[in-house]
Amino acid sequence: MKFEFVNIPQLGIARGGRRAAKPQYNPEKRYVFHYDVREHLIQPHVVKFSGGRSSGMLLLALLNGGVLRADRGDVVVFNNTSAEHPATYDFAARLKKITEQEYGIPFFWTEFQTYEDAVNGDWVRLPSYRLVNARPYSDKNPDGYHSGGEVFEELISWKKFLPNQFKRICTAEMKLFVTKEFLRDWFARKPSIDRLGHYYEHSMQDNETITRLHKRNGGATPDNILLQKTAYVRSRPTFRPHQEYATFSELSGKVNNSDLDGKQRGGRVALEGDHCVDYAAFVGFRGDEPARLARMKARNYDRVELDNGGDPHIAAPEGEYVYAPLADMGITKEDVFAFWRENKKHDLRLPHQVNFSNCVFCFLKGSGNLVDNIASREKVEKRLPKKFQSRPDTPADIAWWANIEQKYGRDLRREGRTINSETAGENPIVGFWGMNGKLSYKQLAESRCKPEKLSIIREENAALPCDCTD
Numbered sequence: 001m002k003f004e005f006v007n008i009p010q011l012g013i014a015r016g017g018r019r020a021a022k023p024q025y026n027p028e029k030r031y032v033f034h035y036d037v038r039e040h041l042i043q044p045h046v047v048k049f050s051g052g053r054s055s056g057m058l059l060l061a062l063l064n065g066g067v068l069r070a071d072r073g074d075v076v077v078f079n080n081t082s083a084e085h086p087a088t089y090d091f092a093a094r095l096k097k098i099t100e101q102e103y104g105i106p107f108f109w110t111e112f113q114t115y116e117d118a119v120n121g122d123w124v125r126l127p128s129y130r131l132v133n134a135r136p137y138s139d140k141n142p143d144g145y146h147s148g149g150e151v152f153e154e155l156i157s158w159k160k161f162l163p164n165q166f167k168r169i170c171t172a173e174m175k176l177f178v179t180k181e182f183l184r185d186w187f188a189r190k191p192s193i194d195r196l197g198h199y200y201e202h203s204m205q206d207n208e209t210i211t212r213l214h215k216r217n218g219g220a221t222p223d224n225i226l227l228q229k230t231a232y233v234r235s236r237p238t239f240r241p242h243q244e245y246a247t248f249s250e251l252s253g254k255v256n257n258s259d260l261d262g263k264q265r266g267g268r269v270a271l272e273g274d275h276c277v278d279y280a281a282f283v284g285f286r287g288d289e290p291a292r293l294a295r296m297k298a299r300n301y302d303r304v305e306l307d308n309g310g311d312p313h314i315a316a317p318e319g320e321y322v323y324a325p326l327a328d329m330g331i332t333k334e335d336v337f338a339f340w341r342e343n344k345k346h347d348l349r350l351p352h353q354v355n356f357s358n359c360v361f362c363f364l365k366g367s368g369n370l371v372d373n374i375a376s377r378e379k380v381e382k383r384l385p386k387k388f389q390s391r392p393d394t395p396a397d398i399a400w401w402a403n404i405e406q407k408y409g410r411d412l413r414r415e416g417r418t419i420n421s422e423t424a425g426e427n428p429i430v431g432f433w434g435m436n437g438k439l440s441y442k443q444l445a446e447s448r449c450k451p452e453k454l455s456i457i458r459e460e461n462a463a464l465p466c467d468c469t470d
């Protein structure tokens, strides 16, 4: 099958040398991709595909420019949160096909998952990931991707609290952690990833262990609430199966990079320390996102997350060096839209005006975008083919978020806490926007049919930087 694209940014490779000053993008012009350090040319390249249009344009520019090579260990990774819009899954599946069939570069979809194992004599749930194929999960396709919020809820139920702007456990675990774990296996150049977890047919965790360990770790949630919150993760698979890369990408056996030799320890590689694997990562940040770029550059040079007391479990790997070629070319959001307008046949099947990319109702999108998403979802979806229409009670529906917030938010009254009634209001749930946040998903869901309420809510929470989105 031939995939025809027009106006893909023309990206050639320079083996060192200086970057040009930030240009104004011109699709007619040829751009040269400069490595900041010559050694990066021989290191594996990892493209972090987020599911959005900028990411898709970046991927095509890298493929078309010959920047990626399968024998070097280059790979494209998409971390599925199970909270994307159906059209995003379709877009990611089409780009996987193009990447692999047309350009011979492996493209993997991954998902966060937990598994049960014994640690110091207790059965606990530990975090990991699995590979999934680009078709929906079903009994007939158990390796398929999830799209009903299963992955997201498993994470929250395992953590026992909701993500918020200060603790973005969703990005940290479902994206950063999963990518790191995947690369530790991928760079080891084995044909498969190992089974994790015990061999019993049922969960070995009991209520007593859950409540005892919670208290031992300083937790104060009453037992009944704790057991309710952990019920979902305990219902999830107890093990991660042995998985062959070839099942998920036929191109997985092509790596032949001596730079990866001698790095394996215990069947995996390290991404930190003296023997870590160094690699070049590519993200779809654009030229009109200076704040995100500044954070990325700081990561490259200072590793600020760790210096500021960040969690080493999720901080940027020591050997990772991030490039943002779209930003280097001066590509803006408008340029990305123009590119996809020219390539309509391959575009994400969602209107440019809506912000459904990444988790559809992400709490960091800001109330204005959330209100717009609520108002436009039905209208937009009516015009989409049936397979791109979202199902009720999945993360493409605001009701799913309202339910998750009620289920996993901290209900201070139920927990028997002292409540400052002035600030707590009638519904003292510590939700995605915190206790005193003026916003909740319940409020958003209830105001669906009341435009006057929506316009008040619209003003209340600005969008916050979320490096998941593009």
Ligand code: SF4
Pocket (backbone or CB within 6 Å): 081, 083, 163, 168, 170, 171, 174, 358, 359, 361, 362, 363, 364, 466, 468, 469
């Ligand atoms: S898009 Fe938002 S909700 Fe989804 S993982 Fe990123 S920060 Fe979390």
